[in-house]
Every structure is written in structure tokens, then in C-alpha cells.
Amino acid sequence: MSENNKKLGPVVAILVPALLLGGVLSIPLFAASALACNPAAGPESSVTIDPASVPNIEVGGYGHEQLVNAAHIIKAGADKGLGVRDQTIGVMTAMGESSLVNIDYGDWETGGVTNPDGSPTTSIGLFQQQAGWGSVAERMDPYIASTKFFDAMVKKVPESERQTLAPTLVAHRTQVNSDPYHYEKYWDTAVQIVEALAGVDTGLAPGTGDQVCTGEGGVPGTVNKDGWAAPARGPISSDFGPRTPVMTPNGPSSSFHRGTDLAPGCHEPIWAAQSGTVVATGFGVGYGSNGTIIVDHGGGVTTVYLHMYADGILVKEGDKVTGGQQIGKVGSSGTSSACHLHFETHVNGEAVDPEPFMAAVGITLG
Structure with missing residues (x-):
């Protein structure tokens, strides 16, 4: 259903900085094997298929005619230079609006639904677009309607936000559905359809749609539906707060522990806690002799990972990472007496206790 023909529901409350959504459903995150690992827009991560070449098959309960329409959506996304995640969001959205059927009627005809001003809704086509989206001919043309959807998506949800939001929230911001999570149940099948038609493994995860490259020998982590991941496995060996210093090969540890x-x-994987940009790595970058990775997640939130050896730092400054992507290996460099990950969470430049911070976004440490 297009905007204006659904009333907006209540706004979801955000509890810890603006980018945090407190989902608690944990799901496996699979690494991409056939595509570029960067899910951002660009032809290097696009897939495409000629709608005329779609085989007469069924995928996920969707038949040939519906798959042809999905192919038009995929092609329109590729022609706009969008990546496979965005293309799959388009397929998911059309599944939620029309079941991938190019229908010439909408909720006014079937249920008497009106716009907020009382006028009949005029939604038609794959995306149930109203008259404001274009002429009847344009809205009933699968390729043109898909192009209009992607144009609106890019305008309403900027790239930096689009790649960190759950797919259903991207669709909601584009379509203005009354239920932000209406499209969520279609995501996994949308991935299945795109992979079947394009003949590739997209690496797109259930729920979040993250697409991760862990590098050679990398191990993908586990993310929840809002893209948050535990930074490492294992028990908690030291909590946030005051503590008795211990002597290490490089001097005493601090008397106040700023992390968990x-x-x-040793050598176990370290994962990015959420999507973001690596802003510092190495030694002597604010944490003395400790091997360091710092990731800026936007909205005033940064995370810090310490004690890797040099060969255990798997990212560099400027890299874009996604939640659950392996960024390092556990080590014992600097003021450390045994292999472990020291993990910090910062809000607006201040270190806060990682355990309640991560709990608020649905992740239990330890």
C-alpha cells in the first residue's frame, strides 16, 4: 500500500541513543560467498536477470508470473545502481503489498479504505502506488513502478541509514505503512527468490539483511534483528567499574575498569557490535600499548576493542563494518595478563557500562 492510504501507527520508543533498537531475537549471520561483501549501493554488489528468461518454476510458493515481476524489480534496482540488499528490499516490499501480483485495484475497491482526507485510495500495481506516484500506465508497468519505488526509497532513506536499518523499516519509511514490521515476514522468502533468480549466494542474513565479508578464515558472528551482535564469546572475566589493579608484563592495570x-x-573471533566505520586501529591510538580497534556507529555511539596482537587486527581505519563481522582475534597485548577482549561502549565520548548498554539493545554479554 502506498503512502496516504494507511494511517500511521505509534512511533517505536528508542531507549539508548537514537540508532539503537532493542530487538532481542538472535539469528545466525551468514557470510557472502558469491558477491562483494559491501552491501552498499553500487553495481559491484548488484544482481540482475532478464525478466524474459525467468524459468517456469516456483520459489517459496510464488509462481512464474510473480517471479517475472520480481525479476523486473531486481532489474530496476540494478539499473539504478543499487546493491543486492536494496534490490531484495524492493522484492520484499512488493510481496507485502501485492504478493508480487500486478493488480489493478486496491483497498478502496476491496474494503472501502479512504485517505486521511476522506478520498478513495487509488492504489494499484506491484507496490499498490496511489495516483501521486504516476499515471495508471506507469504504476501498472512493473519496471517503471519498481523504478519509482527505488527513487522514493533512496530519497526517503539515505544510504548511511538504509544499510543499518532492518529491511522492514526501510520499506516502512518508503511506503509509510501503519505497521513498521509488516514486511518482516516476507524477507527470508524475498532473499530466496533473489538468489534463485540470480543464481548467486547473496550472503543476506535473515531479519537484518546484513551482508558480511569476514575475510579469509573469518568467522561470522550472531546478530539480532536490529543488527547488534555480541563482540565475543566466552565468560565475563572482569566487570565495568572500580577494581584492584593487577600487574601485567607491561605494567599495572587501571584501578577503574572502563569496559567489560x-x-x-586466545585467537578466538572478535565481532563488530553494530554497523559502523572503523576510526582507529593499531597501537598508540589512545590506548597505549594495547592493540586497539575503535568503531564509530553514529549517533554519538562508539565501541572499543582492546588487547589484539598486530596480526589479530583484521580491519583498518576507514573500513565500513557490519554487526557480526569479524574484525579481530582475541589476544593479550598491552596491559593484559591473559588472552581476553576488553570491550568498551561510549556514548557522546563517555565510557558507559557495556553490560546494561548491550542488554538494552538485546545482547547479553558472557
Whole structure:
């Protein structure tokens, strides 16, 4: 259903900085094997298929005619230079609006639904677009309607936000559905359809749609539906707050612990807690002799990962990372007496206790 023909529901409350959504459903995150690992827009991560070449098959309960319409959506996204995540969001949205059927009627005809001003809704086509989206001929042309959807998506949801929002929230911001999570149940099948038609493994995860490259030997982590991940496995070996310093090969530890220590064992994977940009790595970048990775997640939120050895730092300054992407290996560099990950969460430049911070976004440490 297009905007104006659905009343907006209540706004979801955000509890910890603006980018945090407190989902608690944990899901596996699979690494991409056939596509570029960067899910951002660009032809290098696009897929495409000629709608005329779609085989007479069924995928996820969707038949040939519906798959042809999905192919038009995929092609329109590719022609706009969008990546496979965006293309799949388009397919998911049309599934939620029309079941991938190019229908010439909408809620006014079937249920007497009106716009807020009382006028009949005029929604038609794959995306149930109203008259403001274009002529009847344009809205009933699968390729043109898809192009209009992607144009609106890019305008309403900027790239930096689009790649961190759950797919259903991107669709909601574009279509203005009364239920922001209306499209969520279609995501997994949309991925299945895109992969079947394009003949590739997109690496798109259930729920979040994250597409991750972990590098050679990398191990993908586990993310919840809002893209948050535990930074490492293992028990908590030291909490946030005051503590008795211990002597290490590089001097005593601090008397106030600004993070949470996790002890999964030497060389175990370290994962980005959420999507963001790596702003510093290495040694002597604000944390003395400790091997360091700092990731800026936007909205005043940064995370810090310490004690990796040099060969355990798998990202560099400027890299874009996604939640659950392996960024390092647990080590014991700097003021450390045994292999562990020291993990910090910062809000507006201040270190806050990682355990309640992560709990608020649906992640339990340890």
C-alpha cells in the first residue's frame, strides 16, 4: 500500500541513543560467498536477470508470473545502481503489498479504505502506488513502478541509514505503512527468490539483511534483528567499574575498569557490535600499548576493542563494518595478563557500562 492510504501507527520508543533498537531475537549471520561483501549501493554488489528468461518454476510458493515481476524489480534496482540488499528490499516490499501480483485495484475497491482526507485510495500495481506516484500506465508497468519505488526509497532513506536499518523499516519509511514490521515476514522468502533468480549466494542474513565479508578464515558472528551482535564469546572475566589493579608484563592495570572483559580464549573471533566505520586501529591510538580497534556507529555511539596482537587486527581505519563481522582475534597485548577482549561502549565520548548498554539493545554479554 502506498503512502496516504494507511494511517500511521505509534512511533517505536528508542531507549539508548537514537540508532539503537532493542530487538532481542538472535539469528545466525551468514557470510557472502558469491558477491562483494559491501552491501552498499553500487553495481559491484548488484544482481540482475532478464525478466524474459525467468524459468517456469516456483520459489517459496510464488509462481512464474510473480517471479517475472520480481525479476523486473531486481532489474530496476540494478539499473539504478543499487546493491543486492536494496534490490531484495524492493522484492520484499512488493510481496507485502501485492504478493508480487500486478493488480489493478486496491483497498478502496476491496474494503472501502479512504485517505486521511476522506478520498478513495487509488492504489494499484506491484507496490499498490496511489495516483501521486504516476499515471495508471506507469504504476501498472512493473519496471517503471519498481523504478519509482527505488527513487522514493533512496530519497526517503539515505544510504548511511538504509544499510543499518532492518529491511522492514526501510520499506516502512518508503511506503509509510501503519505497521513498521509488516514486511518482516516476507524477507527470508524475498532473499530466496533473489538468489534463485540470480543464481548467486547473496550472503543476506535473515531479519537484518546484513551482508558480511569476514575475510579469509573469518568467522561470522550472531546478530539480532536490529543488527547488534555480541563482540565475543566466552565468560565475563572482569566487570565495568572500580577494581584492584593487577600487574601485567607491561605494567599495572587501571584501578577503574572502563569496559567489560570477555575471555573466550586466545585467537578466538572478535565481532563488530553494530554497523559502523572503523576510526582507529593499531597501537598508540589512545590506548597505549594495547592493540586497539575503535568503531564509530553514529549517533554519538562508539565501541572499543582492546588487547589484539598486530596480526589479530583484521580491519583498518576507514573500513565500513557490519554487526557480526569479524574484525579481530582475541589476544593479550598491552596491559593484559591473559588472552581476553576488553570491550568498551561510549556514548557522546563517555565510557558507559557495556553490560546494561548491550542488554538494552538485546545482547547479553558472557
